[in-house]
Amino acid sequence: MSEELSQQVERLIRPGIRALSAYHVPDPGNCIKLDAMENPYPWPPEMIGAWLERLRHVSLNRYPDPAAASLRQRLLAEMEVPAGMDLLLGNGSDELIQMLALAVAGPDRVVMAPEPTFVMYRMIAEVAGLRFAGVPLQADFSLDTPAMLSAIEAQQPALVFLAYPNNPTGNLFAAGDIHRIIQAAPGLVVLDEAYAAFASDSFMAALADYDNLLVMRTVSKMGLAGLRLGLLAGRAEWLGEIDKTRLPYNINVLTQASAEFALDHRQVLDEQTGQIRADRAQLHDALAAMPSLTIYPSEANFILFRTAAGEADAIFAGLRERNILIKNLSHAGGMLSDCLRVTVGTPEENAAFIAAMQEILDL
Ligand code: PMP
Numbered sequence: 001m002s003e004e005l006s007q008q009v010e011r012l013i014r015p016g017i018r019a020l021s022a023y024h025v026p027d028p029g030n031c032i033k034l035d036a037m038e039n040p041y042p043w044p045p046e047m048i049g050a051w052l053e054r055l056r057h058v059s060l061n062r063y064p065d066p067a068a069a070s071l072r073q074r075l076l077a078e079m080e081v082p083a084g085m086d087l088l089l090g091n092g093s094d095e096l097i098q099m100l101a102l103a104v105a106g107p108d109r110v111v112m113a114p115e116p117t118f119v120m121y122r123m124i125a126e127v128a129g130l131r132f133a134g135v136p137l138q139a140d141f142s143l144d145t146p147a148m149l150s151a152i153e154a155q156q157p158a159l160v161f162l163a164y165p166n167n168p169t170g171n172l173f174a175a176g177d178i179h180r181i182i183q184a185a186p187g188l189v190v191l192d193e194a195y196a197a198f199a200s201d202s203f204m205a206a207l208a209d210y211d212n213l214l215v216m217r218t219v220s221k222m223g224l225a226g227l228r229l230g231l232l233a234g235r236a237e238w239l240g241e242i243d244k245t246r247l248p249y250n251i252n253v254l255t256q257a258s259a260e261f262a263l264d265h266r267q268v269l270d271e272q273t274g275q276i277r278a279d280r281a282q283l284h285d286a287l288a289a290m291p292s293l294t295i296y297p298s299e300a301n302f303i304l305f306r307t308a309a310g311e312a313d314a315i316f317a318g319l320r321e322r323n324i325l326i327k328n329l330s331h332a333g334g335m336l337s338d339c340l341r342v343t344v345g346t347p348e349e350n351a352a353f354i355a356a357m358q359e360i361l362d363l
Pocket of ligand 1: 037091092093094095118163166167192194217218219220225229230
C-alpha cells in the first residue's frame with residue numbers, strides 16, 4: 001500500500017475499528033468440522049425434495065414481506081413465547097445484538113457481560129461506539145454475582161448480555177443469580193438462549209415477570225445455521241424501538257419460506273437435537289477418561305476442556321493433521337488458557353475425534 005493511501009485509511013477509519021480484528025472463520029478444508037456448534041445432520045432426502053418443491057412457489061423478483069409476519073406468528077408459537085410478548089427477527093442473532101447495540105448507543109453508554117463469553121457482544125459494542133465492560137467469571141465459570149452487582153451499580157449498563165448456556169464454557173449460570181441481576185440492572189438484560197435446544201432451563205417464561213428482560217434465540221443450533229435467523233422476544237414497547245435500527249427486508253424470501261418449512265418438520269429437527277444431547281453425554285465420558293484433561297459440564301452442543309499446561313496448541317495441531325477441526329481458545333486470554341472446545345458431531349465424527357485424541361495423548 002502506498003504511504004499516502006495508508007495515511008488516508010488511518011485518518012478516515014475510526015481508531016476503535018482499526019484496533020479490532022475481523023471475526024475470523026478458519027477454512028475447514030475437508031476436515032471433520034467440530035468447531036462451530038453446527039448440527040452435523042442433513043435432512044432426509046424426501047424432506048429435501050419437499051423443501052425444494054416449496055421453494056418453487058417463492059418469488060425472487062419481489063422484496064420479502066418486510067415484517068416476515070407469517071414466520072413471526074409461527075415462531076411465537078414454536079418458541080413458547082409468553083402471551084402478550086412480541087418477536088423481532090434478525091439475520092442471525094448476531095444482527096439482533098447489533099440492533100440492540102445501535103438502539104442504545106451513545107456517549108458513555110455501557111454494555112456489560114461476564115467473560116469469557118460470546119465474543120460478538122464485545123465486538124459489536126465496540127463497533128457501535130459503546131464501552132464494553134467484561135466482568136470475569138469465577139474459576140469454575142459460574143457467575144461472580146457480587147462482582148456483577150457492584151459493576152452494575154458502578155457502571156449503570158444500558159445492556160447486560162447473559163448467554164444461557166454460556167459460550168464457550170457450556171454451563172448454565174445459577175438462575176437465582178440471574179434474577180438478582182435482572183432486578184438490579186437499570187437497563188435491559190438480554191438472556192441469549194442460542195443453545196436452548198440442548199439446555200435444561202430457559203428464561204422465556206420469565207419475560208412476563210420483568211419489564212427489562214429480553215430473551216434471544218436462534219435457529220442456527222437447531223440445524224438451520226445456513227438460514228441466518230435469530231429472534232428476540234419481549235415487550236412490544238422495547239421491540240418497536242429496537243426495530244427502527246433494522247435494515248428493511250433483513251429476512252430474505254428464501255429464509256422466510258425455508259424456516260416455515262423447517263418448522264412444519266419440527267419433529268425431524270427435534271430428533272436430531274435429542275441425538276446430539278445423548279451423544280454429548282458419551283463424548284463427555286470419553287473425554288473424562290483421559291487423565292490429563294479437565295472437562296467442563298455442558299448444557300449446549302459443545303464441550304469445553306482444558307489440556308495439561310502448554311499442550312493445547314499441540315493437541316489442536318495434532319487433530320488438524322488428522323483432519324479434525326475444533327476450536328482453539330488457548331490464546332483467547334486469561335481464564336481460557338489451555339482450553340479447547342469441541343462441537344458434538346455425529347457418532348462417527350465423535351468416535352474419530354476420540355480416537356485421534358487417544359493417539360495424540362498416547363493413551
Ligand atoms: N449467541 C451465542 C451465545 C452464540 O454462541 C452464537 C453463535 N456461536 C450466537 C449468539 C450467534 O448465533 P447466530 O447464528 O444466530 O448469529
